[in-house]
Amino acid sequence: xxxxxxxxxxxxxxxxxxxxxxxxxxxxxxxxxxxxxxxxxxxxxxxxxxxxxxxxxxxxxxxxxxxxxxxxxxxxxxxxxxxxxxxxxxxxxxxxxxxxxxxxxxxxxxxxxxxxxxxxxxxxxxxxxxxxxxxxxxxxxxxxxxxxxxxxxxxxxxxxxxxxxxxxxxxxxxxxxxxxxxxxxxxxxxxxxxxxxxxxxxxxxxxxxxxxxxxxxxxxxxxxxxxxxxxxxxxxxxxxxxxxxxxxxxxxxxxxxxxxxxxxxxxxxxxxxxxxxxxxxxxxxxxxxxxxxxxxxxxxxxxxxxxxxxxxxxxxxxxxxxxxxxxxxxxxxxxxxxxxxxxxxxxxxxxxxxxxxxxxxxxxxxxxxxxxxxxxxxxxxxxxxxxxxxxxxxxxxxxxxxxxxxxxxxxxxxxxxxxxxxxxxxxxxxxxxxxxxxxxxxxxxxxxxxxxxxxxx
Ligand SMILES: [Zn+2]
Numbered sequence: 001x002x003x004x005x006x007x008x009x010x011x012x013x014x015x016x017x018x019x020x021x022x023x024x025x026x027x028x029x030x031x032x033x034x035x036x037x038x039x040x041x042x043x044x045x046x047x048x049x050x051x052x053x054x055x056x057x058x059x060x061x062x063x064x065x066x067x068x069x070x071x072x073x074x075x076x077x078x079x080x081x082x083x084x085x086x087x088x089x090x091x092x093x094x095x096x097x098x099x100x101x102x103x104x105x106x107x108x109x110x111x112x113x114x115x116x117x118x119x120x121x122x123x124x125x126x127x128x129x130x131x132x133x134x135x136x137x138x139x140x141x142x143x144x145x146x147x148x149x150x151x152x153x154x155x156x157x158x159x160x161x162x163x164x165x166x167x168x169x170x171x172x173x174x175x176x177x178x179x180x181x182x183x184x185x186x187x188x189x190x191x192x193x194x195x196x197x198x199x200x201x202x203x204x205x206x207x208x209x210x211x212x213x214x215x216x217x218x219x220x221x222x223x224x225x226x227x228x229x230x231x232x233x234x235x236x237x238x239x240x241x242x243x244x245x246x247x248x249x250x251x252x253x254x255x256x257x258x259x260x261x262x263x264x265x266x267x268x269x270x271x272x273x274x275x276x277x278x279x280x281x282x283x284x285x286x287x288x289x290x291x292x293x294x295x296x297x298x299x300x301x302x303x304x305x306x307x308x309x310x311x312x313x314x315x316x317x318x319x320x321x322x323x324x325x326x327x328x329x330x331x332x333x334x335x336x337x338x339x340x341x342x343x344x345x346x347x348x349x350x351x352x353x354x355x356x357x358x359x360x361x362x363x364x365x366x367x368x369x370x371x372x373x374x375x376x377x378x379x380x381x382x383x384x385x386x387x388x389x390x391x392x393x394x395x396x397x398x399x400x401x402x403x404x405x406x407x408x409x410x411x412x413x414x415x416x417x418x419x420x421x422x423x424x425x426x427x428x429x430x431x432x433x434x435x436x437x438x439x440x441x442x443x444x445x446x447x448x449x450x451x452x453x454x455x456x457x
Contacts, residue, residue: 001026002043005437007394009036010050012386014057015367023055025392028436033388048432050396057370057386058090058121058393058435059348062147062377063189063246063270063318065340066092069114070099070162075323075342075413081120081452082411083321083344085441088430089121090393091374091383093146096126096166103128103165104136105143112144112454119452120440121433122393124377126189129177130165137177141184144455146377147244148181150174151191152228153198156338169195171231178241187268187377189244192228192253193294197221202335213283213290216334220295226252233260236267244376245269247320249294251304258313268315268376271305273347274420276354278302282420288329289419292322293339306359309368316373319347323414342412346405346421353426356399392437401429411446 005025012021012033022039024032032039061084068076075083077094084092096102098111108127115123124146129137140148152174155163168174181188198220205218229245233256236243248254248271260267274292283296290296308314322340331337348369355365374384381390404425407418433441438451 001031003031003041003045004043005048005392006039006041006045007048007050007055007396010053010055010396013054013362013366014386015363015371017363018054021055023386023394025437028392028438030386030388030390030392033386048396052398053431054397054399055386056088056366056395056397057384058395058433059088059369060091060373060377060379060384061089061319061321061344061347062093062316062373063095063272064092064321064344065095065097065323066115067323069111073413074325077115077123078118078120078450079411079413080321080323080344081123081450082446083342085120085433085435085446086411086430087345088348088395088397088433089344090395090433090435091122091124091379093124093126093377096128096149097162100161101128101130101164101166102126102140103131105139108140108143108145115452116454118450120446120450121435121452122383122391123452123454125454128165129181129188130168132173132176132180134180134183137180138184141186145186147187147189149189149191150177152231153191153193153195171235174231175235175239178235178239178243182239182241185242187242187244189246190232191247192232192245193220193224194227194231197224197227205335212287212334213280213295216291217280217283217295219335220293222250222252222297225250225294226256229253230256233257233265233267236260237263237265240266243267246318247272247275247294248305248314249275249297250301254304254308254313261313269313270316270318271309271314272318272320273343273350274341275305276302277350278420286420288331288334288337289417291329291334291337291339292320292341309360316376317351317368318373319343321347321412323412324417325414326416329417341420342410342414342418343421344412345410346418346424349403349428349430350424350426352397352428356427392434394434395430396432398429398431399427402427403429409444
């Protein structure tokens with residue numbers, strides 16, 4: 001077979017550990033994987049010498065918000081996937097919050113067309129099951145939705161249409177939605193905070209005249225998260241839907257997840273880099289700039305999240321890249337500003353650096369960023385693996401480099417809101433990102449045509 005690309009003398013580091021390899025790529029796939037010096041070379045391939053570098057499977061981020069078509073000024077598919085490419089992320093799964101929530105196949109197809117025009121990495125699109133209409137929900141699955149997503153809370157009234165079909169508050173409606181999603185076999189991702197307790201928390205924050213981080217923390221009590229996760233544990237068992245809890249933050253909620261796993265409930269969960277890197281101290285120091293829902297928690301919760309990654313209670317890591325522009329984040333009343341931060345370009349580099357520092361074994365960390373999310377969402381081994389036949393989604397990584405985050409160089413349009421990450425030092429550097437054999441990022445630049453394709457499922 002004629003090879004298009006050869007990567008020589010590198011160390012493949014994946015969930016199985018580290019080994020010296022040469023890799024041959026043909027037609028966008030891994031064609032040969034041999035010990036160093038073992039390739040059979042035919043054709044005139046591009047040759048990359050990876051001596052001293054690690055070759056990693058491209059990262060799979062299952063929780064990304066791109067904001068197009070309703071708010072492209074915050075992020076569109078081009079800028080969001082450029083940010084992903086710069087971070088070594090070769091597949092994103094994008095959340096169904098659009099001009100109108102993605103509860104109808106026509107909306108899914110329109111977003112797909114929009115994204116296919118200028119996407120630098122491969123992508124899948126979530127859909128929303130809030131219509132509770134079996135025909136529509138099955139049609140969304142048939143149209144290629146990678147998974148479903150719901151919020152168990154109401155959303156700000158000015159964002160109502162964007163969340164149409166996504167926000168499902170009552171337990172009977174959630175039950176109905178999950179029963180139908182279960183028939184599709186797809187994951188249902190859940191933002192789990194109890195609506196009634198959030199409302200109470202907000203009222204109490206106002207009544208006590210709390211401001212800044214204190215107001216936001218009071219408005220999103222840990223009880224709201226624990227309550228919603230407990231509900232989802234029961235509802236996942238009752239409906240046998242594959243429930244996935246996004247952005248878990250607290251030890252309390254983790255205990256319900258442990259109970260569910262002991263009972264054999266089809267449930268999985270993620271946490272996000274900000275909950276592992278920061279705690280309430282950062283929330284208080286940075287106010288609106290650290291406003292993320294659920295909020296940053298006490299240091300004891302942060303420690304519990306790391307422990308849950310080590311013991312397998314948490315299944316994967318995801319970014320929850322949620323871009324908003326600086327003027328939107330900056331407001332006197334913290335409760336009136338949107339929750340969320342852009343963080344794609346911080347996510348894998350900082351997580352790998354935490355592994356270098358000994359928080360988790362390197363192979364375990366890489367698994368949390370690659371093989372595990374790919375398996376969970378049915379993408380493995382096309383994605384998340386470096387083996388013959390897999391897509392040639394690869395990252396060249398210098399494990400020894402010392403780096404500092406400069407958010408002014410980020411690809412994300414909302415980079416100005418990423419203040420909590422600016423200036424952080426970390427070990428390691430992503431040198432090159434390859435999607436199906438094509439280099440999309442190299443030497444600090446996004447390069448080449450936008451080659452990203454739909455169908456990450
Ligand atoms: Zn999100």
